[in-house]
Amino acid sequence: MDFQKIEKKMIYVRLITRSFFFLIYLIGIGIGLGNLYLYVNFTLFVFVTVLAGLLTLFFALLTFAFPFWIYKIYGYYISENKIVVRNGVIFLNTDIIPIKRVQHIEIMQGPIVRIFGLGSLNIYSAGSVQRIVGVKKQTAELLADQVKSCLDKKLEKAENTSV
Numbered sequence: 001m002d003f004q005k006i007e008k009k010m011i012y013v014r015l016i017t018r019s020f021f022f023l024i025y026l027i028g029i030g031i032g033l034g035n036l037y038l039y040v041n042f043t044l045f046v047f048v049t050v051l052a053g054l055l056t057l058f059f060a061l062l063t064f065a066f067p068f069w070i071y072k073i074y075g076y077y078i079s080e081n082k083i084v085v086r087n088g089v090i091f092l093n094t095d096i097i098p099i100k101r102v103q104h105i106e107i108m109q110g111p112i113v114r115i116f117g118l119g120s121l122n123i124y125s126a127g128s129v130q131r132i133v134g135v136k137k138q139t140a141e142l143l144a145d146q147v148k149s150c151l152d153k154k155l156e157k158a159e160n161t162s163v
Contacts, residue, residue: 003075003086009116010134014067016112022063029056076132078143080150083123085130099150100158101125107140123147 029052037045069089077084083097104124113119119140120133132143 001077001084003077003084006071006074006076006132006134007116007118007136008071009118011067011071013112013116013118013134014070015064018063018067022059025059026056071134074134078146078150080153083130083147085132095128095130097123097125097128097130099147100154102147102151105144105147107137107144109137121147 033045033049033052036048040048066089070087073087073089073092075086081099083099083102085093085095085097087093087095102123102125106122106124107119108122109119117136118134119137120131121135121140121143123130123132132140135143
């Protein structure tokens with residue numbers, strides 16, 4: 001199987017969105033430590049500050065390193081019979097959706113993703129939703145057409161064999 005990669009621009013999208021939440025986290029930590037300094041003894045304040053610093057380093061790793069790892073691992077493959085999506089960083093997942101189980105397809109674009117000209121293809125099946133994220137909008141449209149074409153062939157074949 002030759003997995004297709006997502007667009008490299010998706011790294012920047014993830015960095016921007018994660019940085020926004022990291023900034024909110026830093027503001028919260030700053031306010032919390034400022035209030036803690038006023039109301040507790042110095043030893044407890046130092047202990048909590050060290051713990052907050054370690055937690056901040058961990059969140060910084062998640063914020064700034066994971067988008068590169070996600071880009072390296074994430075891939076998708078579409079054939080006449082199935083859709084395969086590989087994702088995950090800590091826990092690697094390979095999801096396989098049989099084409100005949102696809103119920104609905106939609107193309108989504110959030111505001112930051114739209115700025116970069118990217119989109120995602122959401123594939124709904126009987127029990128789940130699988131997303132192919134970080135592809136150009138035109139590519140998402142082509143993938144949707146490809147899945148619809150494969151699904152139409154399966155339905156046509158099923159109708160011909162049942163008659």
